[in-house]
Amino acid sequence: MPFFRTPALLRHAFPSCYWQIPKPLHEQPTLYLTFDDGPVPEATPDVLDVLDRYGVKASFFCVGDNVRKHPALFREVLRAGHTVGNHTFHHVKGWQTSLTHYLKEVSMCRHVMEDTAGTALPRLFRPPYGRITPKQLCALRKDYAIVMWDILTHDYDPRLQADALIPQLKPLLRHGSILVFHDSIKAYPRMIRLLPAIIEAALARGFSFATLEEGLAPTLHALTPTASYKSSS
Ligand SMILES: [Zn+2]
Structure with a gap:
């Protein structure tokens, strides 16, 4: 059985x-919905439609190379009032990447x-696969909120069915939860069925939704070096 809730041991290993x-x-x-690995035309527009239908704002951890390939779609995510974060330029694995190269990947993603x-x-960053070395983490947390x-x-996971996932996920929702979905071709068949089911279950239980930019506003303002940055809220 896969872990749906992040184990406490792992949280304690990365307290920052x-x-x-x-x-x-x-x-x-x-609740804070997040979508990793987009933007891609095969998945992201449908995510935007679902979020719009329920009036929900979310956060998208984008792969820089996808932003390069689909700039109009990236701007559409922003125009809809969602928050975007950095997920490296090529979706690199931290454990297999040198510190210098990893920081370059993050910087390239930010620039595009x-x-x-x-x-x-x-300044929001999520390491691809959740894999990051202590050195990489230490270097990045000066400039980014690592989410x-x-x-x-x-x-x-193509071995799992959306219908089986929904009842596993619903009881786990709690105040302040950050949920990970993927706006990717691979995840699409499950994600597009899970997303409305989770939103409806959450709304029925009285949850509202916010972006990470809202939830982490004081941290992000402290990290942002330029005066040009304005919160969208
Ligand atoms: Zn990813």
Whole structure:
């Protein structure tokens, strides 16, 4: 059985990362939906449609090379009021990448995102596969809020069925949870069925949704070096 909730041992190994939003802005129970690996035309527009239908704002950890290939789609994500974060340029594995190369990957991703957006963006980073070495983490956390997750949906696993995942995931929702979905071709068949089911279950239980930019606003403002950065909220 896969882990849906991140084990406490792993959280304790990386205490400087965000696994949940510790002090949610609102009194009301709030969830943070995140989508990794886009933007791609085969998945991201449908995610935007679902989020729009429910009036939900979310956060997208983008792969720089996908932003380069699909700049208009990236701008569409921003225009819809969602937050974007950095997921490296080529979706590299931290454990197999030197510190210098890893930092270059993050920097390339930031540049293509900010050039495409035409503005500075919030300093959010999620390591691909959740794999990052202590040295990489130490170097990046000076400039970025490193965001992991509370609940992994396993939407990328073709051995699992969306119908079986939904009842496993619903009881795990809690105030401040960060959920990971993927706007990727591989995850699409499960993700596109899970997403509305999870949103509806959450709304029925009184949860609201916010972006990581809202949930981590004080941290992000402290990290942002330029005066040009403005919170979209
Ligand atoms: Zn990824």
